[in-house]
Amino acid sequence: MGAALAINVEEAVGELIQLVSFNLGDEEYGVEVLKVREIIRMPNVTRVPNTPYYVEGVINLRGKVIPVMSLRKRFSLGEAEYDKRTRIMVMEVENELMGFIVDSVSEVIRISASEIQPPPPVVKSGVDQECMSGVINQTERLLVLLDLEQVSSQDERRMLTSVTI
């Protein structure tokens, strides 16, 4: 994945990329705006039993039932109460909708592709290396670019193997 994105990045040098930036704790993350379907407030979440603890459950998105996961829990960033700033980012992952719970969504930023640097080899935060597709180092902020497709596809694999055991 890292390789594929690297190529993308190289091709896109100088091009502007739009990112949605969001917060998990004190850290700031970003995902490509085109991948985000919508951003909604926390509705009632129905817990789904026998799922990994970071899967909060399912929600009703205008008649569609979609799973939501807490990115905080997913990346082991500690739990936090949901408040009025909490948002669900609904993204299309492998042709299915999925919600990711984040502390808050701040803004859409434009950066040039050349600003994206490969992720540092060792990152202290709990974010899995594979889910991180780059780091954006602007003067007063550090933004971690996430690849959420990677997040869920990894989980799926993990869940599948756990089922077969």
Add this chain to the structure above:
Amino acid sequence: MTMEIEDQELLEGFLAETTELLEKLDDDLVTLEKSPSDSDLLNRIFRSIHTVKGASSFLGFELLVKVTHKTEDVLNRLRKGELVVNPEIMDVILEAVDLVKLLVSDIRSGDIKEREVEGTLVKLLPLLSENAAEATVIPAATPQPEVVSAKRGKKKSTTKSEKSAETVVVLQNPVPEAPRVVAPEHAPVALKPVESKNEELADNSTVRVDVKRLDDLMNQVGELVLERNRMIQLNANYQGGENLDVFGGDFGKLTKRVNFVTSELQTQVLKLRMIPVEKVFKKFPRIVRNLARDLGKEVDLRLLGEETELDRSVVDEIGDPLIHLIRNALDHGLESPDERVAAGKSRVGTVVLSAAHEGNQIIISIKDDGRGVDPDRVGKKAVEKGLVTEEQLANMMPREILDMIFLPGFSTKEKASDLSGRGVGMDVVKTNIKKLNGIIDIKSELGKGSEFILKLPLTLAIIQSLLVEVNGEIYSIPLSAVLETLRVEVSEFHTISGKEVLKLRDSVLSLVRLENVFGVTGDYADNGSCYVVVVGVAEKRIGLVVSRLLGQQEVAIKSLGKYLANLAGIAGSTILGDGNVALIVDPVSLIDGREGVSAGRMAA
């Protein structure tokens, strides 16, 4: 060849019509064998074949024309009374019809293959000559396959090959070298191709809908539009500051009407999806006939309630299990004619296949008057095969013993035959019925016969469900699986080797606490009593312990998506009236889960 047909619509029309005619034909032919003097029936069969012939000649499907033409000739002789229906003639006609089906399915797939039709044709020919005063008639060019192969696909040749087939020559020695070509290919596999071809023939991508139903649907939609307008009006009134009491009253009325209209609409749409069970049933007379002949048994198959309608999704799934059950009834259930006479029964065994509605379920039963299932024999076999131990067997009730025939690998047959005995069949039945959220029941009386009863939901998209609360969380249990609900005191529970059970009349019911299975942590004021929902899937029953029953509701099944697929105990989800999501409990995997089999299942 398809390329030549400019009008694709014409071809589709042809396929639809032909398929319909052919599906009916099998049934008619078998009936004809039983009542050879029924001239109406014979005429109908003749007309069907004739129509197929006419249409295929028009579209230039020569092979089809050839086969249907000869078949028609034979039928014509039957019609004129020059031949009398007997099983041998019927075998040949059925073979010809099978060939026609094969050719039609070739055309449907757009991949028209070279088919060996001469073998069947040659079998038909003697029928055209026998009893004929003059001599034996054989077409000139028949034994040369090139006639067929060389000319395929060329429109021009239609007339030519038809002519060649019709040209007749008087020969002294009938049927030259034909049996040699035919026999090895057709005889042993007589049964199998029939089934698979039937599947292929059934085209499920298009629906034929009664115009009346469509009109009804339109009417309902019209009603709905009216109610919508009414709602917009109400909202305008409300915004305009209408008296709240008046608004409340109007809104209440509107709610009732919308409720009425939508449920009507729902019924209508469901009806559009409904097809008569006849679609599945009608292939059985043919199968039973062949089976009976193969097994040397005499069988009278009776079909009841063929007009019973059920959802197409269910119809598609139910064919296989029924074939297995019918085979079982014939092979295991019914005795040979001599045995029957010795047992004081009539020579001819009876198998009754019936369908009926019962509430929101369809009941299909396969009943035979054969020897019945012997629990002792089943028990002995199960021990022999290592499926249960002697002690386990001793503790089992007769019912539970009978249920063991559904275990994979179980068979009482000493030797596996072509038809049954490998111990796969009943397992397939069980799996299929489970997939449909159905229940299977066995009734058996030794020496008198046995009956298999399938209870299936009418549709798979919308289900009746029982909403229950488990420590504050709401779950939905498919009502088709619910047998009864009980309010019990926790003190009435017993334990057997650490597992909770409940004495329910004369049986012992294993209990599953949903809060444990689903890890529900919420608090619930436990006042010592709770509810037990008895669910049954296929032949098994367990009790689900819940805190409260909330009532019955019709719910639309929503998939949980790939990410949450295969969760044990969860079949899907649904959206409740308040917009919250409730999970649908999957009784199948809960029951299996108790047996230590981890099987997840997903409703689509």
